[in-house]
Amino acid sequence: MSDQLSGTGVSPGIAVGPVVQMGLPIGELPEPTARGDAQLETQRANRALDEVARDLERRQERATGTAAEVLFAQSMMARDPVLLDAVAAEAATGRPAPHAVNAAIRGFREQLVAAGGYMAERAADLDDLRNRCIARLLHLPMPGVPDRDDPFVLVAGDLAPADTVDLDPALVVALVTERGGATSHTAIIAKAMGLPAVVTCPGITAVREETRVIVDGSTGLVTLDPADDQVAAAQRRAAARAELLESSSGPGRTLDGQRVELLLNLGSTSEADAADVDAEGVGLLRTEFLFLDRTTEPTVDEQVEAYARLFAAFGGRKVVVRTLDVGADKPLPFVEPGPGDNPALGLRGWRLGERNPGLLERQLDAIAAAAAGSQCDTWVMAPMIATVEEAAAFTDRAHAAGHATAGVMVEVPSLALRAGELMRVVDFVSIGTNDLSQYTFAADRLVGELGDLLDPWQPALLELVARTAQAGVAAHVPVGVCGEAASDPYLALVLAGVGCSSLSMARGSLPQVRVSLAGVTVQRCRDLAQIALAAPDARTARAKTAAELG
Structure with missing residues (x-):
């Protein structure tokens, strides 16, 4: 064996x-054997950083969604004047270019690690930047x-x-x-x-x-x-x-005909070619792509044009648009982020409204104008909603802007715990399991060491999902899932079993989830949900569900 x-x-x-x-990444550098010329070494280091930035920008052009955002942030790091000044200062002490870059980035990395929280990802990106720059300077194989x-x-x-x-x-x-x-x-x-x-x-x-x-x-x-x-x-x-x-096609249904909508997660209008995918629409359109990499807010007309292109591609199908979800972790020069050292717990998404009057209203107007000229069934939802009062405030604004169907994302445990009351003030709910996990377990989802806590099979997370979905079923309010949990073919059955009416995911996951649903009855889904909810931990929940399915 x-x-x-x-x-x-x-x-x-x-x-x-x-x-x-x-x-492999570049290891620790040996101590330099000779002093370098400060001006020459600074020039070498700057040239290498510029080459790395250009390479990251080329990669960004080929990427989409979160990967594109991170690559953009990395390229900006490589061009950061503060970093370039720090490298020059290290070179002035006689350090050769590789050592100057290493020392300068190490200093920045220590600051980010000390800050904790969402800064963990930025620290990892600095490591990658350091490795790529030093590989160029030393003519070593590029990590990757x-x-x-x-x-x-x-x-x-x-x-x-x-x-x-x-x-x-x-x-x-x-x-x-x-x-x-x-x-x-x-x-x-x-x-x-x-x-x-x-x-x-x-x-x-x-x-x-x-x-x-x-x-x-x-x-x-x-x-x-x-x-x-x-x-x-x-x-x-x-x-x-x-x-x-390959033979999978059509709407999502269980073996006995229970509908479970299968939708796409999209991160930009450039992904409109996904309209050719066999999906029932879009369950999450992230709108940050319109606002990032800009020095000024896009005008209403610019937004209308971008949304209209995507709506045209999905004519006749549902498109759920999430309003802007940025904050201190994704700062914009034209958005006032407010105070706070922990972006995950600070002024993000809906919470930015008071400091940035008109930002949400202009976006809602643009989405409504684009929807009016399309055949799409357009829904809008707000991120980072923590209370029923906030949910009601958003739906009121959305309805006033001409949106017939307005809802919120459930990403904060406090909202899931008030799911019954929530259903009275919204037209639909979408559960973001990624953020709901990190807030439930007080675990940064960008820290790999906490991966076990952030497993979407965690029974505590599934309890919050079930509580929300069952409240929706009782109130006849649609409840979907647009986090990574929706793309797991086995977990999709559990989600359907607790009452979720739609699942939104990356295009590559659609066929396998469709096939998984088609092989079981809705009662079988409910039985699997009970097995997962009764498990003591995520690993057991996954293993018992898989064993039950054979």
Whole structure:
């Protein structure tokens, strides 16, 4: 029997291939043996930082959604005058360019780590920036995905957005990381690309290069050096699954005909080609793409034009638009963020309204104007709502702006706990399981070490989802899920079982969720929900549900 490693399966599917390790980051630099010329070394460092910034900008152009936002932030870091001044100051002490960059970035990183919270991601991005710059200065292999001509399983400690922009699914057949969680960037990218993926897999980075493995993204098992008959069996299962997914089409329904809408998560109007995907509409249109990378707020006319393009692509289908969700973690020069050192708990989303009068109203007017000229069934919702009073205030404003269907996101536990009262003031609810997880468990979802707490199978999280969904069922108010939980084919059954009427996800996850729903009755979904809710922890909930499904 071949050895196996066990992790958390975050993107289903089966793949076979040789292990290829991610290009390693640059280690600690040895002490310099000679002093450098300050002016020359500063110029070398600046040139390298500029080259890295240009490379990140090129990658940003090919990326979408969160990955594009992070790459933009990284490129801005590389061009930050404060960082350039710090590098010059280090070079003035006689440090060669690589050491000057290393020391300057280390200083900034220490500040971000000390700040805690959402700054953890920025610290990781600085590490990546440091590695890329020093690799250029020392003419070393660039950290990241190796160039290969044959298919392989990519193995890494973890993956950053810059690492994944150029992944070719024809070559990278699966992803396995030692760290990360169910809402990590690795999980999100794998689902979007339809790649099997396992995270939190101890020991995987110690596996020899070129070792043949079987990766099962459903069970979280990685089989090392499998025998030929094991490989053949895995390939048969993969082929059967591919055939089943290929034949999947139409609306989401359980075996006995219960409708569960299957919708898309979109991050920009450039993703309008997703209109060709077999989905029932858009369950989450993130509107930040219109506001980021600008020095001034987009005009109402500019917003109308952008929304109208996407609405035209989805004519006749539902499109749920989330109003602007920015704050101190995604600052905009024309939005007053207010005080607060912890962006996750500060003035974000809906809470920015009082400090930025008219910002929400202008966006609602633009969405309404674009919707009026389209065939879309357009719904609007607000993020970061914490009380029933806030929910009522938003729906009143949306209705006044001409929106027939207005709702809110449930991302804060306080709102889920008041779900019965909430249903009296909204037309629909969308549960954002990613943020709801981090607020429920007081765990930053960008910190990989907390991945177990942020697993969407956590029974405490599922209780909040069930409480909200069941309140919706009782009040005849639609309740959907637009977090990463919706894209898990097994967890989708649990969500349907507690009463969720729609599931919104990346396009790559739609076929497998559709197939999963079509194979069970709604009563079977309810039974699976009870099993998951009664489990003591996330791992047990997932394992028992999978075992029940065979």
